[in-house]
Amino acid sequence: MAAAASGEELRLGCIGAGKMAQGILGGIILAGKVPVSNITVSAPSETNLEYFRDKGCNTTHSNIAVLYESNVIFLATKPHIIPTVLEEIKSSVTNNHVIISMAAGVSLQTLEQLSPPGAKILRMSPNLPCVVQEGAVVFSRGSCAEQQDSDMLKNLLSACGMCEETPETYIDIHTGLSGSGVAYVYLFAEALADGAVKMGMPSALSSRIAAQTLLGAAKLMLQTGDHPAKLRSDVCTPGGTTIHALHELEKGGLRATVMSAVEAATQRARDLDRR
Ligand SMILES: NC(=O)c1ccc[n+]([C@@H]2O[C@H](COP(=O)([O-])OP(=O)(O)OC[C@H]3O[C@@H](n4cnc5c(N)ncnc54)[C@H](OP(=O)(O)O)[C@@H]3O)[C@@H](O)[C@H]2O)c1
Incomplete structure (x- = not known):
């Protein structure tokens, strides 16, 4: 089991129980990083809590109860709910808690402003493949979080795929590249498969x-x-099928469109942080 930042036994909490909470905690549970009896998850409705109850975790409708039961707490609500949640739990946050937000766009400065002075805060950006332990996660430390808090988080998230500590300026870029990027890849996969369907292959295959x-x-x-440009060129036989197809993609502006998508996200x- 991972050691808690304070040296105490690790007791994990999660406020919000949706897709990312299930992805991150699912990986941690699967890897046996924390016993399920040490995990408490809250959400307003029953909709998502059943997933955690079925795994043997403690569930509650009270966000404050998560603070009482846990020393490491993930914030896994939608970004616009984060201020409400922090306002609600503020008076229960102590120096023994480490708070980790996974909300897109909400900066460490905002999280710290909404928390009591001295609170240990980290901010992470996950992506959906954490559900299958192939996620790409980056995180940054707030002003009061220490190296041991980073080490603890890295150890926990090693259950979910790759995980790197980066400067905070990379976190929103990670959202554009990877958090949202998963959807661009699905769009590309769908188009790839549809092309084959158009040419006569069954859809499932x-x-x-x-x-x-x-x-x-x-x-x-x-x-x-290797750089992707090298790998792409390795597939291109002069005058062959691939270079003909790549010409079509270039005519459609694929490269510029994808770059614009990362920029837009x-x-x-x-x-989101300024709303
Ligand atoms: N999904 C992704 O691919 C992805 C990628 C990167 C980052 N993120 C970030 O991860 C966070 C969660 O996203 P998600 O996709 O998991 O959202 P989601 O599936 O909609 O889950 C949100 C959860 O928050 C709960 N909730 C709502 N209000 C609450 C409150 N006042 N107190 C406690 N819990 C509350 C919801 O409760 P109910 O169960 O009752 O509805 C639900 O369990 C977001 O901030 C998002 O920016 C997501």
Whole structure:
């Protein structure tokens, strides 16, 4: 089991029980990082709590109860709910708590302003593949969080995929690249499979092949460490099929469109903090 930042036994809490809470805590539970009896999750309705109850975690409708039961607390509500939640729990946050927000766009400065002085706060940006332990997570430390808090979080999140501590300026960019990026990849996968359907392949088979193509291409990129431009050029036989297809993608402006998508999502994440 991971050691709590304070050296005490790690007792994990999560305020919000939706998709990301299930992804992050699901990975932590699967890896056996924390016993389920040490995990408490809150949400206003029963909709998502059942997932955690089925796993043996404690569930509650009281966010304050999560503070009493836990020393490491994830904030997993939508970004616009974060101020309400922090206002609600503020008087119960102590020096023994480490608070980790996964809300897109909400800056460490905002989180610290909404918390009592001296609160240990970290901010992380996850993505959906955390659900299958293939996530890409980055995080940054607030002014009062220490190296041991980073080490504790890194250890916990190693259950969810890759996890790196970065300067906070990269966190909104990570949202544009990876948090939202998962959706761009699905759009591309759908188009890839639809192209095959258009040419006569059954939909289920083309979807499976599209997914495996993305998986294989990603694995090769990670394992070789090569720049994608090099890997792409390796597939291009002069005068062959791939270069003809790439010409079509260039005519459609794929590269510029994807760059604009990352820029738009990053900018939107930055704007969320000012609402
Ligand atoms: N999904 C992604 O791919 C992704 C990627 C990166 C970052 N994030 C971030 O992760 C966070 C959660 O996103 P999500 O997709 O998991 O959202 P979600 O599925 O809608 O889950 C939100 C959860 O918050 C709960 N909630 C609402 N009001 C609350 C309150 N006042 N107190 C306590 N809990 C409350 C909801 O309760 P009910 O169960 O009762 O509805 C629900 O369990 C967001 O801030 C988002 O920016 C998500």
